[in-house]
Amino acid sequence: MTSITVPKVKKTKAQVSELRQKRRAELWRRIKRNKMIYLMILPGIVYFLIFRYLPMYGLIISFQDYKPYLGITGSDWVGFAHFERLFTSPEFWTIFRNTLMLFGLQIFVYFPIPIIISLMLNEVRHTFFKRGIQTLIYVPHFMSWVVIVSISFVMLTLDGGIVNSLLEVLGLDKINFLMNADWFRPIYILQVIWREAGWGTIVFLAAITAVDPQLYEAAKIDGANRFKQMWHVTLPSIRSVIIVLLILKIGNVLELGFEHVYLLLNASNRNVGEIFDTYVYVAGLQQGQFSYSAAVGFFKGIVGLIMVVVANRLAKAFNEEGIY
Amino acid sequence: MLKSRKMLIGLMLLLLSLLLIACNNESASSDADKKDAEGSEQAGASEGDEEPFEFTIMANLHTPEVPATTTLEEIEKITNTKIEIQWVPDNNYEDRLNTAFATNTLPEAVFLKNQATFIQFRDAIQDGQFWELDSYLDQFENLQKLKENVQDNTRVDGKLYSLYQGRPLSRQGIIYRKDWADNLGLEAPTTTDDFFEMARAFTEDDPDQNGQNDTFGVTDRDDLIYGAFKAAASWFNTPNNWGEADGELLPEFMFDEYLQTMDYFKELHSNGYINQDFPVTSKVDQQELFKNGSAGIYVGSMGDVNSLYTDAVAINPDIELDVHNYVEGPTGEYGIWAIPGYGNMVMFPKSSVETEEDLLKILTFFDQMMTPEVMNYAYWGIEGVHYEVVEGRALPTEDSALMDREVRPYQGIEIGEPETNGRFEGYFEYEPKAKSEDLFIDNESYLIEDPTIPLYSETFTRDGARLQQIITDATYQYILGQIDEDGFQAAIDNWKSQGGQNIIDEFNASN
Structure with missing residues (x-):
């Protein structure tokens, strides 16, 4: 507000304050007029202030040698020492690479799948069948990662898991899925798809219902078959939804599911599976290095922010709406 | 239309106010708790030992459920205390311990789980965050009995900060x-x-x-x-x-x-x-x-x-x-x-035990714990209900669910071992x-x-656990045939270069 009230033409103090008052009155008038709407967003604002902004105060400890009993006010300042330690640690690039790899899998492998499923479901004519499928594929979303990972474990273990028993019956060699670094990423992304793909279709299906039926009629008259209708009508119509979701997904770039990855980690796959979230947990909560892990988390947050801004810019460059 | 809008707004307001009330209540009740606690502490101080002394113990829980308070009540009666035990599942004890420490909410008596967590707290101990016990133990007849050589294993810079829980040296x-x-x-x-x-x-x-x-x-x-x-x-x-x-x-x-x-x-x-x-x-x-x-x-x-x-x-x-x-x-x-003779240990943070007087009261409790009378309650439960005495040993009831529910968790607050605290050894029918x-x-x-x-290495305290991971991973990989001897040697070199060499030097220097 204040920055707007500094025009190039010099004004007296009285004028400035008068202008300010006017603006303030205008703002109040608008708020009053739409008070119900403002009231409705209030819980959201309160939520963000309390749970998202207030805790940022704690980031201060990443520049300190934080000792709990001395508190934030009493601990010594160490500047960027913890960041230096992070960037010079030999693990840094491994973790960075692993995080980006899993992120890449999320964007390039997982992200298109709910879209494809939605498009396919949209072509199903039998409503009962369609509803049934939809409900069934939502279910895994409500299972915790512990359950998903445990079920995978039981299926994949060498000591009597069904997948390996099947391979054995077929006369193939057993595969050590759990203790092999090469299998970590495929297992990770398959589990993500298993759990989230169904849930992810909700928004796309909703967007598809909103497509104007006249467009399909026009396309049919022009001789488009079902595939062409999908390609030239459905997909372009939900493009903006796809892009918004993509940007939001990128915003979560480094939220790869701590629980999930942590449960999958073991001695053989740590060099491909350790990501920032698990590193923060081990260093901070298990080994008590609060300041260092705060610094790692801070760094992760900054990377996420940069990604969102870049993605949003890109979206705007292609004349899409973006998220802000 | 208007009506439904009003209802919607009403609903929103109701939700919001419920939320606020909930938040408010929580802080109010915890304030009240605090006041209560403070009040009774003061009362306890002025009226002598008549009022039971209230304090909180944080301990690890090895059973799936928080135990019933049947036996705890017996212990409270004898020791004239009112104890709240914060049970933390053993699996994530480190998390909870570090979180409580980071937020300065450690209770009066804190069990540390094991040697590894004890090492993590070494910094804080050296900074004087926990009560040093050497000068107080003389006053307590039973705590004096704790084994000198095991205590020595828990000393930090030659000073004693904890009471240990004994364990057979090698099982x-x-x-x-x-x-x-x-x-x-x-x-x-x-x-x-x-x-x-x-x-x-x-x-x-x-x-x-x-x-x-x-x-x-x-x-x-x-x-x-x-x-x-x-x-x-x-x-x-x-x-x-x-x-x-x-x-x-x-x-x-x-x-x-x-x-x-x-x-x-x-x-x-x-x-x-x-x-x-x-x-x-x-x-x-x-x-x-x-x-x-x-x-x-x-x-x-x-x-x-x-x-x-x-x-x-x-x-x-x-x-x-x-x-x-x-x-x-x-x-x-x-x-x-062999383990160093203790499995767990209890320490007393200065942040929660504010006065010497309170410390003495807590130590009095643990001193009483170290009598056969109290320790048998903690370890075996109530005679005739949870165990029988056979040939001077305790034979626990066959109802192991009952033991799990009412007795076994309290074994986690034992101090010393049968030799020093005089509790019954177990009698086992199963040969x-x-x-x-x-x-x-x-x-x-x-x-x-x-x-x-008894040695000290700063790097080991800070990075030991992280460095050990390198070796643990390499050991598994070797056993599985994923790396060979050269690969294992590379892991050792990696361990050395990331700080392992410092650990070697520091341990040797303090030897």
């Missing part, structure tokens, strides 16, 4: 299927070769005689220390964590014996004599393989024989188990690694369990001690 050994061994004409293994032969025979010679190839030898889990690996390493005479070579202290994994143990496991693994996924097998799954008759050998705490038997006999009534400790390696000598108790004592003649217990 490691073998539990095996006696019936299978008898079927195959095998004796308890006394050499590592015998052990290997038993694992082979249990895998290949159909020990359960059902005509099917459905058994294997050793069941192990994702734990190189309390699982089979470290016990087997001791048979090969590997040092316990650190050992001396040419007058210099070096970590165990730089010794040839460690490599021999890894080769031994590699062979067990590649032949299929051990569960193939042991590096990712949980303790529950590991024991399940033993109970359901898939595997015949379990290496770990021999005391587990009781619970293994109870569950296994429900599946197969003909099962017979036995315990054994003595296994000599290629050198012809048996050795077994192998009784034998395991004897073997704990037998083990004491063959102990391999960790020479770094």
Whole structure:
């Protein structure tokens, strides 16, 4: 507000304050007029202030040698020492690479799948069948990662898991899925798809219902078959939804599911599976290095922010709406 | 339209106000608690010992559920205290401990879980965040009885900050299927070769005689220390964590014996004599393989024989188990690694125990705990309900669910050991369990001690746990055949360059 009230033409103090008052009155008038709407967003604002902004105060400890009993006010300042330690640690690039790899899998492998499923479901004519499928594929979303990972474990273990028993019956060699670094990423992304793909279709299906039926009629008259209708009508119509979701997904770039990855980690796959979230947990909560892990988390947050801004810019460059 | 809008707004407001009330109540009630606590503390101070002294203990919980307070009430009555115990599941005790420490909300008496967590708190201890106890213990008749040599193992810079919970120095050994061994004409293994032969025979010679190839030898889990690996390493005479070579202290994994143990496991693994996924097998799954008759050998705490038997006999009534400790390696000598005489310890943060007076009251409680009268309540429960006295020992009730619900968790707040606190030793009707108790004592003649217990290394305190991960991972990878000796050497070099060399230097300098 204040920055707007500094025009190039010099004004007296009285004028400035008068202008300010006017603006303030205008703002109040608008708020009053739409008070119900403002009231409705209030819980959201309160939520963000309390749970998202207030805790940022704690980031201060990443520049300190934080000792709990001395508190934030009493601990010594160490500047960027913890960041230096992070960037010079030999693990840094491994973790960075692993995080980006899993992120890449999320964007390039997982992200298109709910879209494809939605498009396919949209072509199903039998409503009962369609509803049934939809409900069934939502279910895994409500299972915790512990359950998903445990079920995978039981299926994949060498000591009597069904997948390996099947391979054995077929006369193939057993595969050590759990203790092999090469299998970590495929297992990770398959589990993500298993759990989230169904849930992810909700928004796309909703967007598809909103497509104007006249467009399909026009396309049919022009001789488009079902595939062409999908390609030239459905997909372009939900493009903006796809892009918004993509940007939001990128915003979560480094939220790869701590629980999930942590449960999958073991001695053989740590060099491909350790990501920032698990590193923060081990260093901070298990080994008590609060300041260092705060610094790692801070760094992760900054990377996420940069990604969102870049993605949003890109979206705007292609004349899409973006998220802000 | 208007009506529904109003209703919607009303609903929103209702929700919001409920939320606010909820937040408000919580802070109000915790304030009230605090005031109560403060009030009674002051009262306790002014009126002498009439008012029960209130304080909180944080302890680890080894059972799935928080226990009933039946026995705690008895303890409170005798000691004239009012105790709140914050039970934290043992699995995530470190998390909770560190979180409580980070937010300055540690209670008055804090159990630390084990040596590793104790090492983490070394900094804070040196900074004077916990009460030093040396000058107070003289005043307490029973606390004085705590063993000097075990206390020495818990000293920081020569000062005592904790009361320890005693544990037999080494409970490691073998539990095996006696019936299978008898079927195959095998004796308890006394050499590592015998052990290997038993694992082979249990895998290949159909020990359960059902005509099917459905058994294997050793069941192990994702734990190189309390699982089979470290016990087997001791048979090969590997040092316990650190050992001396040419007058210099070096970590165990730089010794040839460690490599021999890894080769031994590699062979067990590649032949299929051990569960193939042991590096990712949980303790529950590991024991399940033993109970359901898939595997015949379990290496770990021999005391587990009781619970293994109870569950296994429900599946197969003909099962017979036995315990054994003595296994000599290629050198012809048996050795077994030892813990420093304590399993857990309790400390008193200055942030919550604010005055000397309060500290003395808490110590008085623990002093009373160390009498047979109170300790038997804590450890065995109420006589006639939870246990009977047989031949001067306690025989717990057969209703193990009742024990789990009302007694067993409180064993976690024991101080000292039967020798010093005078509680009953256990009486075991199940013969192998009784034998395991004897073997704990037998083990004491063959102990391999960790020479770094009284030493200090700053790097080890800060980075030890993280660095150990490198070695743990490499050890598994070697056993699975994913890396060779050069690969393992590379891991050691990596360990050294990331701070391991400093640890070696620092330990040697303080030796």
